[in-house]
Amino acid sequence: MGGLREALDAHVRRLAGTPLSALIAADPERAQAFALRCGPLYVNFARQRYDRAALDALFAIAERADLAGALRRLLEGDIVNPTEARPALHSALRGAVAQSAFALAARAQAVSVQLRMRELVQALAASPVTDIVSIGIGGSDLGPRLVVDALAQPQARFRVHFLSNVDGHAAQRVLAGLDPARTAAVMISKTFTTQETLLNGGIVRDWLGDAERMYAVTAYPQRAEAFGIAPERVLPMWDWVGGRYSLWSAVGFPIALALGMERFEALLEGAAALDAHALQAPLRENLPVWHALTAVWNRNGLQAATQAVLPYDERLRLLPAYLQQLVMESLGKSVRIDGASVAVNTAPVWWGGAGTDTQHSFFQALHQGTQVVPADFIGVRQAAHGFEANHAALLANLLAQTEALANGQDSEDPHRRYPGNRPSTLLLLDALTPQALGMLIAFYEHSVYLQAVLWQINAFDQFGVELGKQLASRLLPALQGQGQADDPVTQALLEVLRTGE
Numbered sequence: 001m002g003g004l005r006e007a008l009d010a011h012v013r014r015l016a017g018t019p020l021s022a023l024i025a026a027d028p029e030r031a032q033a034f035a036l037r038c039g040p041l042y043v044n045f046a047r048q049r050y051d052r053a054a055l056d057a058l059f060a061i062a063e064r065a066d067l068a069g070a071l072r073r074l075l076e077g078d079i080v081n082p083t084e085a086r087p088a089l090h091s092a093l094r095g096a097v098a099q100s101a102f103a104l105a106a107r108a109q110a111v112s113v114q115l116r117m118r119e120l121v122q123a124l125a126a127s128p129v130t131d132i133v134s135i136g137i138g139g140s141d142l143g144p145r146l147v148v149d150a151l152a153q154p155q156a157r158f159r160v161h162f163l164s165n166v167d168g169h170a171a172q173r174v175l176a177g178l179d180p181a182r183t184a185a186v187m188i189s190k191t192f193t194t195q196e197t198l199l200n201g202g203i204v205r206d207w208l209g210d211a212e213r214m215y216a217v218t219a220y221p222q223r224a225e226a227f228g229i230a231p232e233r234v235l236p237m238w239d240w241v242g243g244r245y246s247l248w249s250a251v252g253f254p255i256a257l258a259l260g261m262e263r264f265e266a267l268l269e270g271a272a273a274l275d276a277h278a279l280q281a282p283l284r285e286n287l288p289v290w291h292a293l294t295a296v297w298n299r300n301g302l303q304a305a306t307q308a309v310l311p312y313d314e315r316l317r318l319l320p321a322y323l324q325q326l327v328m329e330s331l332g333k334s335v336r337i338d339g340a341s342v343a344v345n346t347a348p349v350w351w352g353g354a355g356t357d358t359q360h361s362f363f364q365a366l367h368q369g370t371q372v373v374p375a376d377f378i379g380v381r382q383a384a385h386g387f388e389a390n391h392a393a394l395l396a397n398l399l400a401q402t403e404a405l406a407n408g409q410d411s412e413d414p415h416r417r418y419p420g421n422r423p424s425t426l427l428l429l430d431a432l433t434p435q436a437l438g439m440l441i442a443f444y445e446h447s448v449y450l451q452a453v454l455w456q457i458n459a460f461d462q463f464g465v466e467l468g469k470q471l472a473s474r475l476l477p478a479l480q481g482q483g484q485a486d487d488p489v490t491q492a493l494l495e496v497l498r499t500g501e
C-alpha cells in the first residue's frame, strides 16, 4: 500500500517519547475502548503502543486498502491467490456466510464430504480399531495436531497419533507400542506427492501388512488409489483450499475421529461465526481488522522483527507451531502481487510457547532484552479441571506478565531496572470449547489475510518452499552413492556424510 510507512511514521515520531504507561494514564477509557468481543472471544489492545490518533490513521489505512471489500472478495470466492489463479474458500468449509454462486457450490461440496466423513467415522467406531496414525506434514498436520492436542478427551473412542517428520525416528516412536491389528492410518496430502508423507505412508503400510485399513485425504484421489488405498476410503479436497487453511476440510478427519463428528462440527461453527463477524462488523469493531492493523503498526511503525505468541493454557501449547506456518508461509514474501519488491518489511518471525513454562526460559529477554517483542497473550477464563488454585495462579501470572512488560519498574540499580513499554495484546476465551477454538483459529486466518492485503502480497502461495525440495530430490541419489553434487561445498559435505571425513 502506497505511503504505509509515511502514514505510520508521523505517529511513531509523535509518540516516541511517550511510554505505554503514559498513554494509558492519559486515556482512562482506554482499557474498555480498545477491547472487542465476538462470542466467546474477547481481545484487548489497550497495551499496544498507539493512541487514538494513531488508531485513526490505521483505520484510515484500512479504508484506503478497502479491507472490508477484501474480506468480501475472500469469502465470496474471488481469485485472491492470483499467482495460482485460485480462490481461497476455507470459509465455505465451515458455513455459508457468503452467498456467491461459487461459495455456495463450494459449500455444497464441503457438506457432501462431511457426510462421508461421518460415515467413515461411524464405520471405524464399529470396528476393533483403537488407534489412528495421521500421516501428513505442514498444513496437512499442524492444524489437526493442534486441535486434537487441545481438545481430545482421555476417554475418547480413538487415540490419534501424528507422524510428520521424514526422520525415521519419528515413525519408530509413533509405531512403538501400537498394535497393527488395532490401528488404522490416514494419509493426508493435498498433492499426494510430498516426500515425507509418501515415505512415512510406505512405512505404515508395510507395518500394517497391507493398505486395507489405510485412508487418504487428497485433491488427487487417483494418486492415493495408485498407492493402494481403495476409492471408498479416499476423501477429497479441492484446489480452492490452501494447505495451511485446510483443517476445516477432510484434512480434519483425525479431528473428527479424536473428538467425534459433533465436536468437529462445533469447531466449524465457531469459525463460521467469526467469518460472519469479519464480513459484517464495521472496521472499527472488526476483530481481525484491528489485529491486522496492530501487526502492521508493530512491524512497519515500531520495526519489531519478531512477534511472540504466548498461550497461557497447556492445551494450546501447539498454537505457536501452528501459527508459525499460518503466518510465515502466508506472509513471508518480499514481492508484491504486481511483481514489484515490497517497500516495507513483511512477516516478522513468529515464535512462542505456553506460559508459565516460558516465563522460566525466554521471558528474561522479553523484559530486559534490547529488542522489543510484541506479544499475543492468550488465556482461558474457565478451566476444565478442578485445580482451582492452579488456575488462579495461571491467570495471575498471565495478568502480571502483561502488566510488567507494559509498565516496567524503575530502579537505581540498572541491572534491576525493567524498561517496560513492551506492547502486548490479550486474547481471552471464556472456555476452551470446540466453538471457541474454531473462532480463535479463524480470527488469526483472517488477520493474516488482511496483513497480506495491506502489504499487497499473496497470502496463499508458498513458492519459497520449492527450491529446497527440488535440491533434496536431486541430492538423494548422490547421497546414496550415485552421482555428484554440482555445488562444491555440498559435494564436500556429501563426502563427510558418506565417509565421516
Ligand SMILES: O=P(O)(O)OC[C@H]1O[C@](O)(CO)[C@@H](O)[C@@H]1O
Pocket: 137, 138, 139, 140, 188, 189, 190, 191, 192, 193, 194, 197, 243, 244, 329, 462, 465
Ligand atoms: O498436503 P501436502 O501436499 O502434502 O503439502 C504439505 C505442506 O507442504 C507445503 O506445500 C510446503 O511446506 C505446505 O504448504 C503444505 O501444507
